[in-house]
Amino acid sequence: MNSRNWITIALLLLLAAVPPLAAWLDQPFYLDLLRRVMIFAIAAISLNLILGYGGMVSFGHAAYLGIGAYAVGVLGYYGIYNGWLQWGVAIGASALVALAIGSVSVRTSGIYFIMITLAFTQMLYYLGISIEEYGGDDGMRLKVRSQFSGLIDLNDPTAFYYLVLVLLALTLLLVHRLVNSRFGLALQAARSNEARTRAIGLAPYPYRLAAFTIAGAICGLAGALLVNHTAYLTPDFMNWTRSGELMFMVILGGIATASGPLLGAAAFLLLEDLLQGWSVLPKWVTEHWQLYLGVILVLAVLYAKRGLAGLLPGKNE
Amino acid sequence: MNKPLLETRRLRKNFGALVATDTVDFSVHAGETHAVIGPNGAGKTTFIKQLSGELRPDAGQIHFAGEDITRLAWPKRSHRGLARSFQITSIYRDFSALDNVALAVQAHAGHSFRFWHPARADEALTGPAFQFLRQVNLHERANTLAAELSHGEQRQLEIAMVLATRPRLMLLDEPVAGMGTDESQRMIEFLGSLRGNTTMVLVEHDMDAVFTLADRISVLVYGRIIATGTPAEIRANAEVRAAYLGEDL
Amino acid sequence: MNLVLIAEQTLNGLQLGVMLFLLAAGLTLVFGIMNLVNLAHGALYMVGAYLATFFFQQTGSYALAVLLGLGGTLLVGVATELVVLRTLYERDHLDQVLATFSLILIFNELIAILWGRSAIFSTIPDYLGGRVEIAGGLSYPLYRLVIIGVGLGTALLLWYVVARTRLGMLIRAGASNRAMVAALGINIRLLYTVVFGFGAALAGLAGLLAGPIYSVQPGMGELILIQVFVVIVIGGIGSIRGALAGALIVGMVDTLGRAFLKPVLATVISAPAADAAGPALASMLIYLLMAVVLAFRPSGLFPAAR
Numbered sequence: 001m002n003s004r005n006w007i008t009i010a011l012l013l014l015l016a017a018v019p020p021l022a023a024w025l026d027q028p029f030y031l032d033l034l035r036r037v038m039i040f041a042i043a044a045i046s047l048n049l050i051l052g053y054g055g056m057v058s059f060g061h062a063a064y065l066g067i068g069a070y071a072v073g074v075l076g077y078y079g080i081y082n083g084w085l086q087w088g089v090a091i092g093a094s095a096l097v098a099l100a101i102g103s104v105s106v107r108t109s110g111i112y113f114i115m116i117t118l119a120f121t122q123m124l125y126y127l128g129i130s131i132e133e134y135g136g137d138d139g140m141r142l143k144v145r146s147q148f149s150g151l152i153d154l155n156d157p158t159a160f161y162y163l164v165l166v167l168l169a170l171t172l173l174l175v176h177r178l179v180n181s182r183f184g185l186a187l188q189a190a191r192s193n194e195a196r197t198r199a200i201g202l203a204p205y206p207y208r209l210a211a212f213t214i215a216g217a218i219c220g221l222a223g224a225l226l227v228n229h230t231a232y233l234t235p236d237f238m239n240w241t242r243s244g245e246l247m248f249m250v251i252l253g254g255i256a257t258a259s260g261p262l263l264g265a266a267a268f269l270l271l272e273d274l275l276q277g278w279s280v281l282p283k284w285v286t287e288h289w290q291l292y293l294g295v296i297l298v299l300a301v302l303y304a305k306r307g308l309a310g311l312l313p314g315k316n317e
Numbered sequence: 318m319n320k321p322l323l324e325t326r327r328l329r330k331n332f333g334a335l336v337a338t339d340t341v342d343f344s345v346h347a348g349e350t351h352a353v354i355g356p357n358g359a360g361k362t363t364f365i366k367q368l369s370g371e372l373r374p375d376a377g378q379i380h381f382a383g384e385d386i387t388r389l390a391w392p393k394r395s396h397r398g399l400a401r402s403f404q405i406t407s408i409y410r411d412f413s414a415l416d417n418v419a420l421a422v423q424a425h426a427g428h429s430f431r432f433w434h435p436a437r438a439d440e441a442l443t444g445p446a447f448q449f450l451r452q453v454n455l456h457e458r459a460n461t462l463a464a465e466l467s468h469g470e471q472r473q474l475e476i477a478m479v480l481a482t483r484p485r486l487m488l489l490d491e492p493v494a495g496m497g498t499d500e501s502q503r504m505i506e507f508l509g510s511l512r513g514n515t516t517m518v519l520v521e522h523d524m525d526a527v528f529t530l531a532d533r534i535s536v537l538v539y540g541r542i543i544a545t546g547t548p549a550e551i552r553a554n555a556e557v558r559a560a561y562l563g564e565d566l
Numbered sequence: 567m568n569l570v571l572i573a574e575q576t577l578n579g580l581q582l583g584v585m586l587f588l589l590a591a592g593l594t595l596v597f598g599i600m601n602l603v604n605l606a607h608g609a610l611y612m613v614g615a616y617l618a619t620f621f622f623q624q625t626g627s628y629a630l631a632v633l634l635g636l637g638g639t640l641l642v643g644v645a646t647e648l649v650v651l652r653t654l655y656e657r658d659h660l661d662q663v664l665a666t667f668s669l670i671l672i673f674n675e676l677i678a679i680l681w682g683r684s685a686i687f688s689t690i691p692d693y694l695g696g697r698v699e700i701a702g703g704l705s706y707p708l709y710r711l712v713i714i715g716v717g718l719g720t721a722l723l724l725w726y727v728v729a730r731t732r733l734g735m736l737i738r739a740g741a742s743n744r745a746m747v748a749a750l751g752i753n754i755r756l757l758y759t760v761v762f763g764f765g766a767a768l769a770g771l772a773g774l775l776a777g778p779i780y781s782v783q784p785g786m787g788e789l790i791l792i793q794v795f796v797v798i799v800i801g802g803i804g805s806i807r808g809a810l811a812g813a814l815i816v817g818m819v820d821t822l823g824r825a826f827l828k829p830v831l832a833t834v835i836s837a838p839a840a841d842a843a844g845p846a847l848a849s850m851l852i853y854l855l856m857a858v859v860l861a862f863r864p865s866g867l868f869p870a871a872r
Contacts, residue, residue, distance in 0.1 A: 057660045104857050108864055111597050111803060114659060115795040116860065122792045123853035130846040182436045186429040189409060189420050196407045199369065200482055201395030201424040210430065240792070244667045251664060288679055294671030301665040302653055 005176075008259040012169055019158045031157055033273065037266045038164045039225045042171050044249040044261035046218035051247065052256035053179050054211050055191030059243050060101065060117030063124045064094040064216045066238025068223020073142055073233040074134060083146030083154075090224035091217045097124075098216025099209070106208045118240055128235030139234025146228055154228050164225055168262070171218060176258055178214070187211050252300060254307030263308040271296065320383070322347040322516050323368070323399075323486055328377035330363055330540075337363040338374065339540035345486065350512050352519045352527045355537035356560065361520045362404055364537065365490050368518070369401040370394040382485065396425065398485030402492060404520075406471045410464040414455055414474050417463055418446035421481035446481065453477045453507065469500035476507070486516040493523050505529055536560065570704045575825045576818070581710045583817025584717020588772035589790065590797040590809040591724060592765020598804020598870050599737065600758050602651065603659050605666040607794070608787020609673035610766045614639040614773025615782045616677060619688040628691040635774045636767055643766025647759055655758070674784040683784055688777035713775050720768070721810055728806055737761060738870075793820070796852050800859050802866025811867055816852050823851040 015034060022030045043065055050056045068090035075086050105116045129137050145154040154160045178184050190197045190204035197204055227233045236242070245268065253264025275281070275289035285292055321344035330338035337360040345351045353361055366372040368379060370391035379387045386394055409417050419442040423429060426441065436442060450456040453473040458466060463474060472492065479487055492508065493501040505526050511517065512530065521527050527534060528548050535545045538560045544551060551557055593607045618635030622628055650669065654662045690709050697705040728734035736757055739747050748754045773787075780786065793816060801812025828844030835843075859867065 051660070057663060059663065104860055108860065110659060111601075111603055112799060112864075114603055114663060115799050116856070119792060119796050119799070119853050119856060123850050126849040127846055130849050131842075133842070177433050177435070180435040180437065181433055182423055182429040182431040182439070182442075184432075185416070185420060185423065185436045189412075192409045192411055193407060195371070195403070196409065196478075197420075197424075198371075198391040199395060199401050199403075199407070200421045200478060201392045202420075202429065203390065203392040207429065240788075241667075244664070247660070247664060247667075251660065255660075288675050290671045291675035291679070294668045294675065297668035298650065298665055298672070301661050301668065302650075 004258060008172060008262070011259060011262060012165070012172075015165055015168075016162075019161055023158075028157065031161055033269070034266075035157075035161045035164055035229060037269050038168045038262075039222055039229055040246070040249060040269060041262040041265040042164075042168055042225070043219050043222035044246055044253070044265045045171050045175055046215040046222065047246050048250045048256065048261045049175055049178065049218075050208075050211050050215045051250055052260070053184065053191065054187045054208060056106070056208060056212065057114050057247075058105075058117045058212070058215075059114050059240065059247070060119075060121035061215070061219055061246050062238045062240065062242035063101075063121040064098060064219035065223040065226060065242065066124060066128060066235065067094045067097055068220035068225075069227035069233050069237045070128065070134070070223075071220070072146060072224045072227050073140060076142055076144055076146075077134065077140070081144045081147045083148040086146050087221065087224045090220045092220075094220025094223070095213050095217035098213045102209045102212035102216075106205060106212055118243070121238055121240055121243055125235050125238045125240070128238065135234070137235065139232060139236070142227055142231045142233060145231070146224070160228070164229075167221070167225070172258060172262075174218075183207060183210070248297060252304075252307050257307075260307055267308060321345055321380075322349075322382060323518070324380045325368070326378045326380070328364075328367060328374050328379065330360075330367060330372065330374050336540050338367065340377070341537075341540070341542055343535060343542060343545075345516060345518055347485075347516055348513050349532045350508075350517045350519060350530050352521055352531035352534045353537055354521060354524075354527055354534060359537045360540040361537055362490060363540075365401070365488050365518070365520055369399060369488050371401075395482055395484075398483070399488065400479040400482045400484035400486070401488040402472075402475045402479050402490060404490040404494060406468070406475055408463050408471055408474055408478065410462075412463055413460050414450060414463055414466065414470075414477075415443060415446055415459040417474055418449050418477050418481050419443055421478040422446050422449075425482050449477045449481045450474075452480065454503075469496050469504075472496065472500075472504065473507075476504075484515065486518065487511075488518050488520075490520045491522065492519070493521070493526050501526070570702060571825075573700075573702065573704050574706060575822055577706055577710065577714070578825075579818035579821035580814070581713050581717075581817070582821050583814040584714055584721070585772050585776060586790070586794055586797050586817055587717055587810050587813035588720060588768045588775075589794045590801065590813050591721075591806050592762075592768040593794060594798045594801070594803055594805060594809045595737065595761050596765050597798065599761055600655055602655060603662045603666065604651070605663060605791070606646070606669040606673065607765070607769055608789075608791035609670055610639055610643050610769035610787070611773040611776070611790065612673065612677060612782075612784070612787040613642050614770030615688065615777040615786065616681060616686070616773075617770070618774035619686060619777050619782055620681075622689065622691075628694070632774060636770050639770025639773070640763055640767045643769070644759060644763050647762045647766075651762065652755070652758075670788065673787075678784045685781040685783035688782045690778045709778065713779075716771070716775065720771070724806055733760070793852065796856050798866075800856055800866055802869035804870030805866070805868045808866055808868035808870075815855070819855055820848075820852050823848040827851070 015038065018034050019031055022028055047058065047061045050058055071090035071093050072086045075089060080086065101120045105113055105120070108116060134140055152159050152163055179188070186202055186207045189202065190208065194204060223237065226237065249264035249268045250261055251264065252267050253260035253262065272293060275292055276286055323345040325341055325343040328338050328341040341364065353364065355361055363372065367374045370389060374387065378385055381397055381399060384397070386397065409420065416437065419436065422442050422445050423436065447456060447459060450459055453476055455470060455473050455477060458470060463471065466474060476492065493504050496504060501523065508517070508530055519527070519530060531548055533545060534548055534551045535542050536551065536557050543560060544554050544557050589607065589611060593604065596602050596604050614635055617638040618631045621634040622631035625631060646669065650665065654665055694709050694712055696708050698708050698711060699705050728737055736747060736752060797809060797812040797816045800815060801808025827848040828840050831844050832840035
């Protein structure tokens with residue numbers, strides 16, 4: 001196993017140590033923050049699959065966060081609290097929608113692909129807003145968290161934390177195997193040199209569509225986790241700005257690396273949090289934190305190409 | 318067998334007002350090495366692109382092994398046995414040499430919907446890939462990143478990838494372009510070793526390669542084939558000499 | 567549902583269409599010629615709206631406000647191009663998306679710092695107010711007719727520039743073969759800046775026209791930008807003709823859909839169902855249209871010839 005993989009494992013171990021540490025320091029806030037980081041990391045990992053490895057700049061990935069969240073929320077609204085069912089629907093519905101959107105979008109490339117994925121996400125966003133039944137614009141509360149027949153209680157912050165950590169580890173493992181399998185290599189080949197790929201007899205479309213669907217499904221799971229985390233659900237989950245944030249997490253962390261999305265999610269969310277609430281910063285910063293975030297991000301895009309993972313030793317996957 | 322392996326009938330391709338391929342009838346027999354020569358801008362690469370499937374012709378037909386492949390998609394032609402090397406080397410620069418060839422092997426080993434096992438540890442792919450690298454004498458550079466290979470090595474790598482798709486007919490677009498004398502010689506020798514076993518269509522400027530390797534030569538000028546024949550016949554053809562205006566023949 | 571209502575909504579659709587066109591024309595050129603995904607285009611629209619509103623309030627002269635609004639937006643646009651966007655031309659689309667996305671954050675917040683987060687009130691001069699009697703008992707706001715006029719006039723002007731002037735020829739050449747234009751010794755950087763400035767001015771124009779009708783607030787650009795993207799995808803990247811066609815189609819479909827889908831649905835399904843499904847479906851209409859167009863024409867209706 002190369003050094004990059006060791007780093008990922010080290011990060012996971014570090015995350016595992018957080019709950020006891022947070023309890024010892026009496027700072028439950030960190031538990032909450034890092035759980036949020038991990039959930040977004042799962043979403044970012046799924047985006048990295050198609051964006052980093054597949055070369056598909058999808059600007060509509062937040063749609064699946066929304067679908068996953070709404071699957072849980074809507075089923076809960078009708079009194080169905082079974083977690084297995086809710087999360088199953090979250091993943092399944094996301095996969096189906098990804099398949100539908102992908103079948104139209106994946107045939108395109110470049111600027112078209114970016115705009116089409118963006119447009120479809122906004123379509124879902126507007127759909128979410130217009131359905132008054134589920135809160136429309138304001139969204140709705142999640143009165144009951146997903147139930148897992150006594151196996152785990154999501155109302156217990158620590159238990160939920162470890163569940164997310166396990167799912168993060170599983171996602172990392174799954175994506176790792178995926179990108180190094182024949183499927184993953186075909187996907188990467190299509191990104192690396194599309195003409196050559198066709199010339200040797202590989203049509204990129206089926207593999208790209210499959211990757212797009214898988215990424216959507218994983219992100220759907222992240223959505224189900226997110227709504228349980230926030231206990232609140234709004235169409236904003238699928239706003240295009242959310243999609244942009246996910247892309248930032250991927251690029252800040254380092255494209256097409258295993259630990260990249262995790263580092264990126266951490267960096268992005270921590271940065272956002274700091275700019276908004278760090279008592280050390282003057283008011284004129286925290287009140288207009290988006291301005292400073294914007295400046296930092298622009299500079300990061302222009303000058304920090306390889307992301308945080310690029311600063312780590314070892315070679316890329 | 319008298320029926321040609323590859324045949325075009327009245328092939329035409331326009332780019333706006335420019336006629337790149339002008340009603341071309343072309344045929345290649347199995348086992349033959351057929352060179353296509355012509356001055357710059359004659360439309361040689363456009364012609365190759367239509368044969369391989371990268372471009373759709375505006376009119377005419379292409380037949381391969383008795384099948385009309387005019388409308389057949391590019392990847393599918395590869396599976397019928399039509400392989401192509403590019404004028405400007407086209408390989409996977411961020412993969413190793415072995416990975417490059419293994420991908421070509423993989424492309425012809427059924428579908429690639431295998432999600433779990435690492436492809437790089439798959440003997441069914443790496444074994445044959447290594448053999449093909451050996452065939453082009455690149456086996457010692459198997460683990461080198463393709464971007465770090467020399468220009469000549471990259472072209473050899475591309476040939477290995479072409480061979481890995483087990484083609485019935487190879488479309489080679491200027492295989493020795495940009496190579497030094499030594500490297501060209503080796504490539505010409507190598508291609509010579511393939512003669513007879515594989516059918517080859519060779520687009521080339523390098524007359525050394527053409528006259529050493531070709532069984533027949535077609536001369537393409539302004540999208541039209543003005544002459545087809547054995548190297549000796551072409552050498553003697555007045556129209557061809559005129560078209561080349563005193564170029565090295 | 568009567569003829570007057572249909573006519574009114576059709577005019578509304580036309581009005582939305584020309585506004586989308588003003589935004590799409592500049593953006594599609596930037597996409598086609600510079601191969602740059604510019605998400606911050608909506609920000610220029612916002613700047614135009616704010617500057618015009620501000621200057622009208624300060625000077626009381628609408629003409630002056632329009633001039634300063636356009637000029638100001640042009641300046642902001644060119645400045646952005648010189649400082650940030652130039653470095654992005656060489657970069658891949660992902661970088662462009664993220665960088666211009668960050669610019670949106672910056673612009674929105676700067677506007678919020680200057681004018682606050684709530685919507686500001688934008689007015690039109692008296693001579694542009696009031697309604698006009700059109701045949702058949704339809705009285706329609708003069709201002710909206712002015713917008714339609716300005717939009718169509720601009721379309722004509724653009725057509726003239728692109729089809730008949732040297733600059734237009736360079737633009738068309740640049741849209742189909744960037745490298746060639748550069749190889750011919752044309753100052754590509756200057757051409758890019760001019761094209762971008764053009765687009766910025768058009769966006770600013772759309773913004774100042776929109777101010778009095780739509781809400782002037784931070785983030786207003788992003789609300790309309792997605793529709794502009796749909797227009798460009800339907801019309802075809804790099805093509806002004808496509809932008810016009812796409813804009814009119816999207817403007818019409820969206821407006822008429824929102825107005826009439828619910829009642830039309832109510833004739834085939836129950837009223838409460840139409841009540842629920844109508845608005846939802848109407849908001850999805852243009853995206854479904856986009857999907858259908860793409861299924862048959864992956865490069866849009868009138869893509870720039872390549």
